[in-house]
Amino acid sequence: MIPQDAKLSEKVFTDAIEKTPTRDGLGMGTVEAGKANKNVVVLSADLGDSTRASWFQKEFPDRFVEVGVAEQNLATVAAGMAAVGKIPFIASYAAFSPGRNYEQIRTTIALNNVPVKVCGMHAGISVGPDGATHQMLEDIAMMRALPNMIVIVPADAEEGRKAVVASAKNGKPTYLRFGRDKVATFTTPETPFEIGKAYYLWKPEKPNVAIIAAGHLVYEALLAAKSLEGKGISVSVINSHTVKPLDEKTILEAVKDAGAVVTVEEHQVAGGFGSAVAEFLVQNHPVPMEFVGMHNAFGQSGEPQELLHYYGLDAIGIEKAVLKVLARKSK
Amino acid sequence: MSHLTDEQITALEEKARDVRETIIRMLVAAKSGHTAGPLGMADIFTAFYFHILNHDPKNPDWEERDRLILSNGHITPVRYSAMAHAGYFPIEECLTLRKLGSRLQGHPERDMLPGLETTSGPLGSGLSQAAGIAYAAKMDGEKWRTYCAVSDGEQQEGNTWEGVMFAGKNRLHNLTAIMDRNNIQIEGMTEDVMPLEPLADKYRAFNWHVIEIDGHNMTEIVSAVEEAKAIYEKPTMILAHTIPGKGVKEIEFDYHWHGNPPKADQEESFIAQIRESAKK
Numbered sequence: 001m002i003p004q005d006a007k008l009s010e011k012v013f014t015d016a017i018e019k020t021p022t023r024d025g026l027g028m029g030t031v032e033a034g035k036a037n038k039n040v041v042v043l044s045a046d047l048g049d050s051t052r053a054s055w056f057q058k059e060f061p062d063r064f065v066e067v068g069v070a071e072q073n074l075a076t077v078a079a080g081m082a083a084v085g086k087i088p089f090i091a092s093y094a095a096f097s098p099g100r101n102y103e104q105i106r107t108t109i110a111l112n113n114v115p116v117k118v119c120g121m122h123a124g125i126s127v128g129p130d131g132a133t134h135q136m137l138e139d140i141a142m143m144r145a146l147p148n149m150i151v152i153v154p155a156d157a158e159e160g161r162k163a164v165v166a167s168a169k170n171g172k173p174t175y176l177r178f179g180r181d182k183v184a185t186f187t188t189p190e191t192p193f194e195i196g197k198a199y200y201l202w203k204p205e206k207p208n209v210a211i212i213a214a215g216h217l218v219y220e221a222l223l224a225a226k227s228l229e230g231k232g233i234s235v236s237v238i239n240s241h242t243v244k245p246l247d248e249k250t251i252l253e254a255v256k257d258a259g260a261v262v263t264v265e266e267h268q269v270a271g272g273f274g275s276a277v278a279e280f281l282v283q284n285h286p287v288p289m290e291f292v293g294m295h296n297a298f299g300q301s302g303e304p305q306e307l308l309h310y311y312g313l314d315a316i317g318i319e320k321a322v323l324k325v326l327a328r329k330s331k
Numbered sequence: 332m333s334h335l336t337d338e339q340i341t342a343l344e345e346k347a348r349d350v351r352e353t354i355i356r357m358l359v360a361a362k363s364g365h366t367a368g369p370l371g372m373a374d375i376f377t378a379f380y381f382h383i384l385n386h387d388p389k390n391p392d393w394e395e396r397d398r399l400i401l402s403n404g405h406i407t408p409v410r411y412s413a414m415a416h417a418g419y420f421p422i423e424e425c426l427t428l429r430k431l432g433s434r435l436q437g438h439p440e441r442d443m444l445p446g447l448e449t450t451s452g453p454l455g456s457g458l459s460q461a462a463g464i465a466y467a468a469k470m471d472g473e474k475w476r477t478y479c480a481v482s483d484g485e486q487q488e489g490n491t492w493e494g495v496m497f498a499g500k501n502r503l504h505n506l507t508a509i510m511d512r513n514n515i516q517i518e519g520m521t522e523d524v525m526p527l528e529p530l531a532d533k534y535r536a537f538n539w540h541v542i543e544i545d546g547h548n549m550t551e552i553v554s555a556v557e558e559a560k561a562i563y564e565k566p567t568m569i570l571a572h573t574i575p576g577k578g579v580k581e582i583e584f585d586y587h588w589h590g591n592p593p594k595a596d597q598e599e600s601f602i603a604q605i606r607e608s609a610k611k
Contacts, residue, residue: 041467065466073493076456080463083441083449084398104456104490112450113442 003203007190013226019182022216023121025160026178027052030089031059032161033168040168041081043067043090045074050180051091051121071097075104075116082114087168094120094136094177102142109173110146117167118143118175124216124266125294125311126181126304135299141271143175144244150174151244152195153265153273155218156185159241162193170195177215179266181304184219198247200254202226202237208329209235209322210254213264214243214273217292217313221264224318235262235322243273248280255281260288260329262321266313269293288328290321334553339382343549344609346416347377351578351605353412353425358592361429364437367575367588368406371513371546372480375571376413378552385475388418391446397475398448398464402457403482403511404438405590410447411435419446455488457481458508462498465506465566476560479508484516487525492537498566499538506566507559511546513575515586534568546571578605 048054057064078088154160263274427433438452461479559567576582
């Protein structure tokens with residue numbers, strides 16, 4: 001059942017739930033952050049409409065910087081601006097930023113320790129028909145390996161908005177990950193959000209498995225939990241929107257309660273969010289664990305939901321992982 | 332019109348010899364590091380720290396200061412030496428270069444030492460950062476200027492030209508870059524490894540103002556910077572023709588000295604040569 005304090009949408013399990021891409025959160029959040037602080041600027045690499053950077057451009061044309069198709073320049077111009085007091089959000093497809101400009105992000109943003117917000121748009125396989133070249137599935141691994149870098153993966157557009165607004169104030173290099181396809185907006189303005197703080201979306205009395213999820217698939221995890229409840233299987237669901245730093249306290253509590261864990265992400269299993277959870281658990285409270293994510297494969301063209309199903313990343317795939325980990329637990 | 336008096340020129344040349352001496356001493360102590368580039372850029376960094384820059388070594392975070400960005404971070408010994416002589420930190424600290432716990436990292440880190448504007452080393456990203464700094468200054472109507480020292484070798488990096496395009500597009504007249512055109516890179520001569528010429532025409536084609544100078548002539552260095560200040564609607568690239576290893580004949584023009592330090596038994600003779608040049 002959904003805890004009261006999560007304050008989720010009343011329409012969460014109905015067909016009437018609103019569906020919006022998380023990238024809308026970038027548009028809404030930067031406009032809101034821009035109104036609050038004149039030092040907020042947005043840099044775009046020729047993809048302003050699809051990244052939603054154009055929403056900020058419309059509101060603050062003088063604080064919008066177009067660098068053209070040049071992601072290395074996107075990162076380094078922003079690093080320069082941040083060095084003299086600006087709070088730059090840089091938006092391009094994650095396949096190109098941080099995909100192409102990793103070294104610039106590493107040296108001029110992370111090591112240089114300036115508060116540039118790297119916004120990886122169109123991340124994950126749910127980019128869909130564009131195919132593997134544009135389906136970025138390694139960005140969390142790249143970004144969370146960097147010292148100084150905060151990594152946030154919002155679950156829906158509303159959470160994306162909050163993540164942008166919060167990161168504008170955190171004074172740190174930050175990676176924010178957004179997707180192209182529509183996902184259910186199941187959180188509300190009242191749902192709590194604090195960088196580094198995970199929270200329960202589903203919390204039964206006696207869970208047998210803890211599902212810990214980040215990003216687009218959090219809603220799928222919630223659907224899986226509800227479905228499993230109907231089958232007499234009790235699981236908890238944690239939204240761990242901040243991948244780095246992990247909310248170790250909440251994760252440890254959930255895993256101790258359940259005794260088994262499934263991590264869920266739209267990203268390679270190698271080095272991703274699940275790996276971050278595993279690194280923590282293996283040192284503190286090892287339990288049977290399964291990873292829902294891409295298992296050492298590139299994607300391909302297809303419709304988003306079709307692809308998520310094909311690669312086992314939807315609610316059905318999550319249920320399978322729960323059954324698998326339960327079987328291991330009972331051995 | 333000269334922008335310097337004879338006395339100023341003499342004083343700057345003497346200061347450049349001090350800067351070169353400290354470069355030799357710090358590299359010998361470090362037992363690793365780059366020699367040719369720092370010696371070749373000693374006159375330019377001396378001109379900047381002792382004449383051109385509007386700065387305050389005792390208050391390195393002063394908001395109105397001019398920003399000097401070093402893109403090719405490997406020549407940082409020349410910057411450390413000039414900064415130490417200008418009073419940013421004790422000259423003795425130069426001997427900690429590249430050692431554990433030192434603020435003087437092998438490649439410069441902004442977070443470690445006050446007075447550094449960026450972290451650099453990987454080539455080709457300094458000019459873009461300088462352009463970002465100049466862009467932000469222009470946005471806010473700031474009067475201070477942004478300078479960026481770049482190498483010739485890093486003109487082979489794609490990121491360089493992304494930054495060049497950006498600065499040209501935005502008519503960053505508050506940005507002046509100065510290139511160490513010494514014609515060497517690690518593997519040999521730039522024109523053999525990957526030809527760069529015609530550099531001046533390339534920059535002009537990207538809407539930059541270009542000035543070519545002798546990078547060891549104080550008057551030309553200072554005059555070029557003054558000319559750049561008078562150019563509106565365009566950033567300026569000063570192509571400074573330099574002699575790698577300038578001041579030590581064993582090092583001059585020899586690309587093998589790009590990434591190697593002098594040895595202890597060469598220290599005094601190299602410094603004696605540098606001092607000798609005062610008498611010529």
